[in-house]
Amino acid sequence: MSIKELTKKLKSESYSSLYLLYGKEKYILEHTQKMIVQAVLDEGTADFNLSSYDMEEYTIQSALDDAETLPFMGDYRVVIIQNPYFLTGTKAKQKVEHDLKRLESYLSNPTDHAIVIFVAPYEKLDERKKVVKALKKHGDVIQAEKMNIQLQKEWVNHAAKEANVHITNEAAERLIQLQGENLAMLISEVNKMALNVGVNGVIEPETVDELISRSLESNVFTMVEHVANRRIDAALRICYDLLKQNEEPIKLMALLARQIRIILQVKQLGTQGFTEKKMASLLSLHPYAVKIAAKQGRSFSEKELKKLLIQAADADFEMKTGQRDKQLTLELFLTSVVREKQVN
Incomplete structure (x- = not known):
């Protein structure tokens, strides 16, 4: 039932x-x-x-x-x-x-x-x-049952309706991307945004970006998005905010490397004709994470992504062996990505 x-x-x-x-x-x-x-x-x-x-x-x-x-x-x-x-x-x-x-x-x-x-x-x-x-x-x-993206969107829309507001399709997808799969947290964020826009108000993607309590991984998604679009100042700003929250540079480096690896895998599977739904199943990822990775992958060639993974591995080694200051290593990695994009 x-x-x-x-x-x-x-x-x-x-x-x-x-x-x-x-x-x-x-x-x-x-x-x-x-x-x-x-x-x-x-x-x-x-x-x-x-x-x-x-x-x-x-x-x-x-x-x-x-x-x-x-x-x-x-x-x-x-x-x-x-x-x-x-x-x-x-x-x-x-x-x-x-x-x-x-x-x-x-x-x-x-x-x-x-x-x-x-x-x-x-x-x-x-x-x-x-x-x-x-x-x-x-x-x-x-x-x-465990939520797929369509069911999550239905619950998000239901929560918005219960709160007497409307949420656009783009805002619902953005919320799921940034907040993750925890349904209770999604509903909580909808209720918070509903208070902000007021009765009969509309929750737009900009509302989500402004008000959502972001998860660590969603911040990393956004950081990579800024890097892909050569917005180094915005990428570093997120990086510094996370460091102020006592997030470990080694952990941030690992999450950056993971996202780059996902982008590479999605790009490779895309060239083989796999649909986003099939990719999500093969990679055990949320469908919207695949959608974001595919979008970010358009800013990089396969060769660039492979090179970035090598650089990320080198940075990780330097951090763990104490060859260079952890925060400095993370900053240099982010700026080197943007610098390389500008050269290419």
């Missing part, structure tokens, strides 16, 4: 007695859980009819006892079952005796006054287990 389908059912007050939320995307798990709870329980009685049990600390029996208890001043009880590791092949850190036979019995005939939500932060469940089969048969299932 998709989030959209679940939202539609909840709005029509069509509730399931059982929900299974599983996957590694924490934000979707938390968002979906909150959405179900808010739809089912009145704010005034939520404190009486909402409970949560961590299966690494409490037995499933105690959670089911709660689910079978009549709600207080409301129509439903909501019982959240966190970390149901018995749905997987893993074992808990602490030994807790769970009566899975009783759980199987409950799943086949759940009480109509309780909504039981299983929140399983695991990539995979053990499909061979009876409890997993029963839960998938009788409950509504939401998989919090």
